[in-house]
Amino acid sequence: MQKVQEELSYLPEEAVSEIARFLGLSKSEIFGVATFYAQFRFTRSGEYTVKVCLGTSCYVRAGARIMETVQRKLGIKPGETTEDYKFSLERVACFGCCALSPVMVVDKTVYSRMTPIKAKQVLSSYH
Ligand code: FES
CATH class of the missing domain: 3.40.30.10 (Glutaredoxin)
Structure with a gap:
């Protein structure tokens, strides 16, 4: 998730779905982990x-x-x-x-x- 955010500057829903599929987990499990940490953003940030x-x-x-x-x-x-x-x-x-x-x-x-x-x-x- 950190790598994806580093690339895109946030975690779009499609990326969360892809990560979930890759790890064999549900999207809500990935969101659950990501929302626990303040470092993750779910909306595109500015330059x-x-x-x-x-x-x-x-x-x-x-x-x-x-x-x-x-x-x-x-x-x-x-x-x-x-x-x-x-x-x-x-x-x-x-x-x-x-x-x-x-x-x-x-x-x-x-x-x-x-x-x-x-x-x-x-x-x-x-x-
Ligand atoms: S209150 Fe400490 S830097 Fe602003």
Whole structure:
């Protein structure tokens, strides 16, 4: 399942069916295992994954405003992907770098001490 997700960036239903057939298990058994682990996605994700931290340190330093700005700019909510499959948005409880809060991460790039204006600039740089 990890290999399939690595290739496709998510586990489409057809892939789950194929995995089940290959292992001689039912689709629901495969879904049961896959849904147990947070790492598996069942919808196609965007080219870039934007993660906004809403942990305590980020939250008290305007993390919620950063999230609102990102949602407005992309037109999606956490857990969703833009129609053009460019961006997916996720909320994170803490990246473990609270001294840099508020924090936003795009794929593996960490953006620290974010402001709503900086968040818009970062997103624009990915277009
Ligand atoms: S609370 Fe945001 S990085 Fe820790």
